[in-house]
Ligand SMILES: Nc1ncnc2c1ncn2[C@@H]1O[C@H](COP(=O)(O)OP(=O)(O)OP(=O)(O)O)[C@@H](O)[C@H]1O
């Protein structure tokens with residue numbers, strides 16, 4: 348193997364012979380999915396006590412475009428192996444101190460490098476026994492000096508490819524595991540969620556059932572002239588409270604229907620003016636109890652909708668009830684109906700009430716969302732249900748408020764019926780044919 352450098356090994360200082368590489372951690376970056384993605388260069392460890400031979404190895408292998416890490420002794424090689432992972436080790440057999448064979452034994456003893464391929468560089472005059480010893484110590488290949496550059500490059504390249512393919516497989520396996528985990532978590536959450544929805548639907552249903560006969564009896568008895576006045580008043584109050592409770596439960600059932608996509612509409616032709624008058628009549632008592640003034644502005648020349656009257660009434664009633672609830676006594680509530688553009692109706696419910704802060708605005712259509720829950724009563728479901736109903740009609744609902752104490756305006760926009768003189772469509776009962784611009 349020629350002359351040996353018997354100096355104790357020292358760290359490389361010469362920039363020619365030291366081709367230091369960043370730590371493994373610096374070679375990887377965080378991919379968009381959070382997985383570690385290699386920068387595509389593998390580490391190759393070159394071990395020889397002689398600088399000139401290391402330089403020769405470097406020159407031969409430079410074309411491979413990988414990270415060449417140099418060690419001038421077995422000890423240094425072992426130290427580097429602790430710090431990073433290598434695709435292959437090119438190890439000189441004949442080194443002073445710890446020789447290549449001894450180094451290989453220690454390399455194999457370490458868990459992190461027990462499978463790292465080792466190519467021994469050995470003198471051509473070594474005996475077969477010598478070679479067999481190398482193989483038994485974990486060599487996967489021998490290169491006999493003088494080195495034929497193409498052969499060394501081909502062998503190292505083979506192990507680099509193998510390493511990269513293995514890394515790729517590991518990465519794919521990790522990705523697969525993550526995907527499976529994420530999917531399992533999603534399925535579990537979905538199962539838990541639908542169990543909760545089923546429970547809510549069942550509970551609401553069971554709670555509502557007994558209310559019907561109680562409400563019926565209380566209402567009937569409250570009108571029974573044979574009963575004393577005070578008893579009838581009490582029964583009226585019972586009936587009223589049961590109605591309130593039934594509505595709360597009905598809202599919970601609606602939420603369950605919406606979540607399950609089971610809210611269905613019974614569509615028919617409807618006049619927005621009739622719907623608004625009907626909703627106002629339900630709120631009349633509450634409006635006058637708070638001395639609120641009510642203004643109606645019907646400016647829509649095209650007031651007909653293809654709608655589920657009961658459901659749309661529920662929307663308008665909820666908006667009016669909110670306006671009443673959140674407007675202090677002697678305030679104003681206005682309902683304005685316009686056609687902002689042909690084929691569309693806009694209903695605005697405007698109040699001079701407590702208004703809604705900028706931070707709360709984006710959330711108020713979410714179920715159970717209440718800006719001031721303690722004071723308003725209810726469950727915070729009215730707007731969430733209204734939104735679902737309006738959207739099922741192909742419309743939009745939105746809110747405008749300049750902020751706290753500055754009133755609110757709720758805007759419902761719905762497609763109107765487009766009248767057709769002939770052709771397919773649905774009869775509105777007056778012998779006319781109508782359809783909607785977009786299907787419901
Ligand atoms: N006109 C309004 N003025 C001020 N705040 C409002 C108005 N309408 C709704 N809000 C705010 O939005 C929240 C949600 O309204 P939503 O109608 O969904 O629920 P709720 O009226 O509190 O209860 P529920 O309708 O279930 O009886 C209300 O609690 C209130 O904080």
Ligand SMILES: [Mg+2]
Nearest residue numbers: 665669729730
């Ligand atoms: Mg409400």
